[in-house]
Amino acid sequence: MNSTLLEHHNPIPKMQSIKVNITIYGKLAEIGGGKHIAILDLEIPPSSTLGDLLEDLKIPMDETSFIFLNAVLCDVPGLSVVHDESLKEGAHIGIFSTGYMWPYQYRDGMPMSDPLVKAMKRYGAMHHSYKGLEDNSDETKKSF
Amino acid sequence: MAKKILRINMSDLSAKYEPLPEKWVKWGGRGLTSAITFDEVPPDCHPLGPNNKLTIAPGWVSGSPAAPSSGRTSFGGKSPLTGGIKETNAGGLASQKIAKLQIAAIIIEGTPAPGKWYLISINKDEVKFEDASDIFGKGMYEVDEILWERYPVKPAVIGIGQAGEMKLSNAGISVNDQENRPGRYAGRGGMGAVMGTKGIKAIVIDDTGAPGVEIANKELFAEGRKKLTAAILEHDLTKKGGGLPSYGTAILVNIINEAGGLPTRNFSTGQFEGAAKISGEMIAETIEKRCADGGEGQTGHACHPGCVIKCSNIYPNEDGSHLVSCVEYETAWALGANCGIDDLDYVAMMTYECNDIGLDTIEAGNTVAIAMEGGLLEFGDQEGALKTFDEIRNKTPLGRILGQGVEATAKAFGVHRVPTVKHQSMPAYEPRAIKGIGVTYATTPMGADHTAGYTIAPEIAGVGGKVDPLSDEGKADLSLTFQAATAFIDSTGYCLFIAFPILDIATGWAGMAESVAGVTGLEITGDDVIPIGKEILKMERLFNEGAGFTAEDDRIPEFMNYEPLAPHNVVWGIPDEELDKVYEWVHNDG
Numbered sequence: 001m002n003s004t005l006l007e008h009h010n011p012i013p014k015m016q017s018i019k020v021n022i023t024i025y026g027k028l029a030e031i032g033g034g035k036h037i038a039i040l041d042l043e044i045p046p047s048s049t050l051g052d053l054l055e056d057l058k059i060p061m062d063e064t065s066f067i068f069l070n071a072v073l074c075d076v077p078g079l080s081v082v083h084d085e086s087l088k089e090g091a092h093i094g095i096f097s098t099g100y101m102w103p104y105q106y107r108d109g110m111p112m113s114d115p116l117v118k119a120m121k122r123y124g125a126m127h128h129s130y131k132g133l134e135d136n137s138d139e140t141k142k143s144f
Numbered sequence: 145m146a147k148k149i150l151r152i153n154m155s156d157l158s159a160k161y162e163p164l165p166e167k168w169v170k171w172g173g174r175g176l177t178s179a180i181t182f183d184e185v186p187p188d189c190h191p192l193g194p195n196n197k198l199t200i201a202p203g204w205v206s207g208s209p210a211a212p213s214s215g216r217t218s219f220g221g222k223s224p225l226t227g228g229i230k231e232t233n234a235g236g237l238a239s240q241k242i243a244k245l246q247i248a249a250i251i252i253e254g255t256p257a258p259g260k261w262y263l264i265s266i267n268k269d270e271v272k273f274e275d276a277s278d279i280f281g282k283g284m285y286e287v288d289e290i291l292w293e294r295y296p297v298k299p300a301v302i303g304i305g306q307a308g309e310m311k312l313s314n315a316g317i318s319v320n321d322q323e324n325r326p327g328r329y330a331g332r333g334g335m336g337a338v339m340g341t342k343g344i345k346a347i348v349i350d351d352t353g354a355p356g357v358e359i360a361n362k363e364l365f366a367e368g369r370k371k372l373t374a375a376i377l378e379h380d381l382t383k384k385g386g387g388l389p390s391y392g393t394a395i396l397v398n399i400i401n402e403a404g405g406l407p408t409r410n411f412s413t414g415q416f417e418g419a420a421k422i423s424g425e426m427i428a429e430t431i432e433k434r435c436a437d438g439g440e441g442q443t444g445h446a447c448h449p450g451c452v453i454k455c456s457n458i459y460p461n462e463d464g465s466h467l468v469s470c471v472e473y474e475t476a477w478a479l480g481a482n483c484g485i486d487d488l489d490y491v492a493m494m495t496y497e498c499n500d501i502g503l504d505t506i507e508a509g510n511t512v513a514i515a516m517e518g519g520l521l522e523f524g525d526q527e528g529a530l531k532t533f534d535e536i537r538n539k540t541p542l543g544r545i546l547g548q549g550v551e552a553t554a555k556a557f558g559v560h561r562v563p564t565v566k567h568q569s570m571p572a573y574e575p576r577a578i579k580g581i582g583v584t585y586a587t588t589p590m591g592a593d594h595t596a597g598y599t600i601a602p603e604i605a606g607v608g609g610k611v612d613p614l615s616d617e618g619k620a621d622l623s624l625t626f627q628a629a630t631a632f633i634d635s636t637g638y639c640l641f642i643a644f645p646i647l648d649i650a651t652g653w654a655g656m657a658e659s660v661a662g663v664t665g666l667e668i669t670g671d672d673v674i675p676i677g678k679e680i681l682k683m684e685r686l687f688n689e690g691a692g693f694t695a696e697d698d699r700i701p702e703f704m705n706y707e708p709l710a711p712h713n714v715v716w717g718i719p720d721e722e723l724d725k726v727y728e729w730v731h732n733d734g
Contacts, residue, residue, distance in 0.1 A: 023402075025398050035429065036426070036428060036429055037398070037425050066402075068402040071711045071712060077380070094398070099390065100387050100395055100399060101388060101395055101396065101644065106400070106594070107578060108580025108613065109580040109582070109619065112614075125613040126647070128647055131648075
């Protein structure tokens with residue numbers, strides 16, 4: 001693969017760690033050393049959540065859109081409900097920057113995480129973006 | 145001056161203008177092509193016979209000054225691929241020019257003497273029939289070039305390649321773009337074959353001195369188009385530098401692949417290991433690299449004048465020169481992942497072949513995948529895949545089979561995994577993983593079609609509170625609502641991608657409705673979208689019933705009921721009874 005698909009392995013294996021794979025798409029790929037896409041193989045503590053991982057990688061949640069964990073949709077633009085997802089050995093995480101599209105009709109019926117389903121029941125399932133919706137505060141979102 | 149119908153009869157080479165009948169006044173785009181097909185084409189006629197008609201119609205707002213992203217032209221008739229009604233639309237130069245000539249629709253009927261091929265030129269003063277022997281047999285790149293040399297006014301060129309000449313079921317209709325290249329295809333359903341039966345190689349539309357589109361309420365139109373434009377330019381996806389202009393529709397490749405819904409190697413699994421290499425991100429990267437010091441490669445390319453979204457691209461050769469426009473999501477998937485091919489250059493070269501020969505890239509890619517499964521070549525054999533297009537171009541017996549599309553090829557090669565509904569192959573969303581799109585694939589009158597069911601905001605659609613979009617039980621109502629909304633948008637002349645800003649930004653929705661009402665003078669509000677869309681769907685559904693379709697045709701292919709799809713390891717599973725609910729209203733609503 002060429003330079004955009006930068007593969008990175010963190011150099012210091014940790015004791016009692018698990019291995020996960022992350023692909024970052026769009027402008028956030030710069031955080032992983034890529035331009036449009038960055039692929040990272042990481043070792044992280046066994047009790048890590050997706051929120052921990054994003055924080056460690058310094059990925060700002062207001063710049064993410066769709067997030068997948070093992071092919072399950074866990075987040076959409078503007079909802080930010082992934083922080084408590086627990087990660088297991090061999091997990092694959094796909095993180096998309098803002099500006100990505102995935103119209104509802106092309107995701108209608110996809111497997112989704114429970115927190116995302118709960119959030120969508122509150123804010124509506126068919127929107128493409130949830131920016132500026134009423135009662136969309138960080139505090140409210142953390143309750144999912 | 146009222147809009148009119150241009151009726152062209154190829155049996156006696158006559159053309160006449162007729163007043164737009166009252167019954168069709170309220171229709172534009174898809175609504176009009178479907179109304180004309182419903183009213184004038186016997187549903188049981190042979191699609192390649194003299195009783196089928198090809199109708200070409202711009203949308204309601206096409207050609208009106210500064211209506212954003214409104215250059216879609218609808219092509220309608222009975223489909224040689226599906227055997228049912230078909231509307232397929234494209235960008236390019238045609239829509240606005242036809243509309244400025246104040247033509248609501250061009251109806252082409254009859255058939256000429258065998259072996260006769262014509263070029264039709266239309267301008268404000270006349271309709272001319274010319275012998276087309278000199279361009280017969282040529283691909284669309286050369287045809288477009290010849291016709292712009294012959295007509296120096298930069299006209300719209302609607303044409304067919306060799307596939308249409310052979311009347312193949314996968315023949316599309318090309319509309320030239322602003323750089324006079326083919327690639328804006330009314331691809332689906334084999335309507336290029338219908339144009340071929342009419343003996344028409346190309347139609348040239350010159351709007352020089354045309355009267356222009358009459359605006360019924362200029363103030364309302366201006367207000368509406370401003371709101372819509374502002375919404376498009378504000379939304380993250382459609383604004384300058386947003387997702388669509390940056391990565392094009394192929395922005396979806398990695399998303400759908402992450403979701404496990406990217407059909408791979410003829411719908412045998414839901415993820416492709418080479419997806420990133422054929423994605424919108426890689427297209428952007430390749431363009432940046434090959435055109436760092438200049439060149440023709442471009443993202444953010446407009447497929448028609450006045451588009452403010454600009455999701456098209458020009459994919460370059462190694463030296464930065466034009467290779468093809470455009471590599472879209474469906475194209476990258478069909479000719480890439482679904483064939484196990486992860487080299488963008490080969491995807492682009494095959495797209496060029498489709499544009500030149502005049503083939504729908506979705507059906508073409510699916511067909512190559514079927515041929516791979518059937519043993520004609522191996523999955524991932526990009527050289528071999530590229531050569532299959534020579535077979536079609538050279539009109540060999542194998543090429544004629546491949547050009548008939550997926551089902552004919554599957555029969556020829558003994559393949560049972562056939563991803564079709566109503567004889568049309570599926571686009572790039574796996575219904576086992578993405579079940580909602582499967583309901584639309586199964587039930588739309590068009591055959592498996594990803595554009596048949598576009599989302600519209602729940603408060604507008606009138607389904608909010610009535611159904612739970614997160615439950616399988618609501619899928620029938622949702623799909624119907626989406627299909628009706630799409631039928632409406634397909635009638636406006638606006639690109640479907642305005643759906644994003646009008647879904648998320650309320651003023652954008654209002655602007656869309658006001659601009660339509662402003663141009664047409666019709667009393668259209670947001671509440672009318674679904675009822676109008678359902679009227680269109682009803683005509684289409686009844687036509688299909690007349691053509692012999694029943695509820696049994698509203699089904700997902702059998703193999704999807706017993707072959708689990710990785711990585712989710714799921715089968716289809718939506719009951720037939722749920723599918724039957726989608727259109728039960730047609731005979732119950734009066």
